[in-house]
Amino acid sequence: MREKFARWIAFGTGALVLFMALFFAVLQNGLPSGAPSGATTPAPEVSPEDSQIIAKGRAIYEDQFCAACHSIAGEGNTRVPLDGVGSRLSAEEIHLHIAPPDALREKFPASVFEAKKAFRELPPEEMEALVKYLESLR
Amino acid sequence: MIRKAILWGLLYVALVLAPLLLVFSGARPPGRGFWSDAAIALGYAAMGMLGIQFVLTARFRRATAPFGIDIIYYFHRYVALVMLAFVVVHAGILLAENPAIFKASSLSLIPRHFLWAALSFVLLAVLIAASLWRKEFHISYELWRRTHGVASVAVLLLALAHVESTGYYLHIPWKSTLWTIITVSWLALLLWVRLIRPWLLSQKPYRVSEVRVEHGRACTLVLEPEGHAGLSFTAGQFAWVTLGTSPYSLQEHPFSIASSAANPARLEFTIKDLGDFTHTIKDTPVGTRAYVDGPFGVFCAEQHEDAGGYVFIAGGAGIAPVASMLRTMAERGEKRPLYLFYGSRNRDSIILREECERLAGLLQLKVIHILQEPPENWKGETGYLTQEILGRVLPADLAGLDFFICGPVPMIQVAERALANLGVPLGRIHTELFDLV
Numbered sequence: 176m177r178e179k180f181a182r183w184i185a186f187g188t189g190a191l192v193l194f195m196a197l198f199f200a201v202l203q204n205g206l207p208s209g210a211p212s213g214a215t216t217p218a219p220e221v222s223p224e225d226s227q228i229i230a231k232g233r234a235i236y237e238d239q240f241c242a243a244c245h246s247i248a249g250e251g252n253t254r255v256p257l258d259g260v261g262s263r264l265s266a267e268e269i270h271l272h273i274a275p276p277d278a279l280r281e282k283f284p285a286s287v288f289e290a291k292k293a294f295r296e297l298p299p300e301e302m303e304a305l306v307k308y309l310e311s312l313r
Numbered sequence: 314m315i316r317k318a319i320l321w322g323l324l325y326v327a328l329v330l331a332p333l334l335l336v337f338s339g340a341r342p343p344g345r346g347f348w349s350d351a352a353i354a355l356g357y358a359a360m361g362m363l364g365i366q367f368v369l370t371a372r373f374r375r376a377t378a379p380f381g382i383d384i385i386y387y388f389h390r391y392v393a394l395v396m397l398a399f400v401v402v403h404a405g406i407l408l409a410e411n412p413a414i415f416k417a418s419s420l421s422l423i424p425r426h427f428l429w430a431a432l433s434f435v436l437l438a439v440l441i442a443a444s445l446w447r448k449e450f451h452i453s454y455e456l457w458r459r460t461h462g463v464a465s466v467a468v469l470l471l472a473l474a475h476v477e478s479t480g481y482y483l484h485i486p487w488k489s490t491l492w493t494i495i496t497v498s499w500l501a502l503l504l505w506v507r508l509i510r511p512w513l514l515s516q517k518p519y520r521v522s523e524v525r526v527e528h529g530r531a532c533t534l535v536l537e538p539e540g541h542a543g544l545s546f547t548a549g550q551f552a553w554v555t556l557g558t559s560p561y562s563l564q565e566h567p568f569s570i571a572s573s574a575a576n577p578a579r580l581e582f583t584i585k586d587l588g589d590f591t592h593t594i595k596d597t598p599v600g601t602r603a604y605v606d607g608p609f610g611v612f613c614a615e616q617h618e619d620a621g622g623y624v625f626i627a628g629g630a631g632i633a634p635v636a637s638m639l640r641t642m643a644e645r646g647e648k649r650p651l652y653l654f655y656g657s658r659n660r661d662s663i664i665l666r667e668e669c670e671r672l673a674g675l676l677q678l679k680v681i682h683i684l685q686e687p688p689e690n691w692k693g694e695t696g697y698l699t700q701e702i703l704g705r706v707l708p709a710d711l712a713g714l715d716f717f718i719c720g721p722v723p724m725i726q727v728a729e730r731a732l733a734n735l736g737v738p739l740g741r742i743h744t745e746l747f748d749l750v
Contacts, residue, residue: 177744180318181387188322188329189395192362195330196354204347244411246346254349254410284479286424 232308552607628720
């Protein structure tokens with residue numbers, strides 16, 4: 176009987192912890208079927224040349240399987256969404272996030288940093304296109 | 314007691330969630346998706362629960378006193394299952410979101426944090442299985458105790474390695490402070506259990522003054538204090554006894570104190586031979602050093618002074634705490650009606666048989682032996698304890714009686730159910746379980 180009492184307390188606290196974990200997730204993200212995080216501002220005017228570069232950037236995003244770790248508008252790995260990244264980070268910062276130098280190792284989980292080393296090999300025009308594409312996400 | 318339980322339960326939840334709540338006290342990291350964040354929160358919660366498991370079993374008397382230490386141990390076991398479930402959900406969600414791990418063609422491509430997690434999880438599962446099914450796996454209590462301590466520390470360290478290598482939530486404010494507090498607390502805990510408490514025990518040594526062979530393959534160990542007043546306890550409590558080794562070895566076993574509480578300077582432990590350690594007790598030389606950590610437990614008649622009478626239901630070695638209560642009552646001139654339902658294999662195996670007769674002469678005590686193998690001409694009860702026996706022997710009006718049950722698990726289950734059927738309120742039924750693991 177005392178055992179049953181202890182069981183109730185244990186499962187009760189477990190349920191409370193579970194609830195708090197879900198509550199935390201809601202606070203960080205809204206409800207699962209709700210709107211994506213990140214503020215949106217109207218996109219600025221885009222010139223024809225820019226829209227070509229952005230299209231190229233989108234293709235590179237797909238070629239490099241960025242969706243393995245990132246999502247845009249709910250597509251891909253929702254763990255690290257990139258919606259609105261253009262409003263949050265400057266072009267320079269986006270570049271540093273795609274291919275961080277060794278000095279920024281601390282800012283990423285070890286496995287992520289290792290994986291991103293591959294993007295240092297991206298030709299400069301491709302990197303620029305990719306950054307332009309991500310910049311356009313506002 | 315319910316209110317106390319809720320308060321301590323809330324404290325527990327607060328401690329478990331503290332690291333997570335701190336995430337909110339500064340610039341929040343961006344949301345990573347509802348399910349990912351829920352999974353990560355559960356991971357952190359499991360981590361918190363793992364740390365507190367060590368606190369629960371450190372035997373802090375003040376923390377265990379509101380409940381009785383047996384509830385703390387039950388809680389420790391059930392909460393371990395909750396923690397395991399959280400880890401499974403945590404891993405399940407994260408693996409479902411990132412199945413690339415399964416496509417890794419070699420071990421070196423698997424992220425380090427995943428390997429730490431896998432190791433920690435496997436060890437945790439083995440640890441829990443060994444505790445739940447120690448007897449089925451034929452693991453001796455001593456081996457179990459030693460490996461459980463080492464394995465749980467390993468699980469914790471591997472889990473910490475996992476958390477560190479994921480690098481999530483790197484920018485929690487006061488992270489280093491929190492880290493320092495947690496590490497220092499945990500080290501202090503280790504220090505208490507491994508060094509300070511054993512040292513305190515070593516300052517109050519006992520010596521074996523007598524080893525008495527009893528009926529029913531039991532023996533009574535008598536300890537007397539050396540240079541101190543002994544142990545003040547309430548009849549029905551138990552203590553951890555270290556026999557013939559240093560208290561730093563942590564080779565201790567819990568035994569109920571069977572002697573009268575009126576005499577703290579003489580402790581008797583009546584122990585049944587169940588193999589491993591208990592088998593060696595009868596060969597302990599007189600004069601052997603011993604140490605006693607206690608008292609613990611709330612299986613005490615004295616805690617229910619408002620009863621109109623007491624009913625004791627004992628089986629086998631369960632007679633020990635009951636004997637303590639009856640002996641203490643005899644010395645204090647207890648006048649209220651007492652019943653003892655005592656189950657044994659046969660007449661010759663009734664542990665403390667003569668003592669029961671002696672006490673029946675000193676108290677208003679009715680002793681009802683229940684024998685599985687009665688001798689010829691036995692006019693008493695036979696077989697096992699049943700509701701029918703209880704109903705027949707006890708007075709029709711059970712109001713005001715407090716019931717104390719201590720014995721093998723099946724007997725306890727029968728007794729509890731029988732008393733419930735007889736209308737005895739839960740608050741008046743008290744049980745002591747010997748076989749926690």
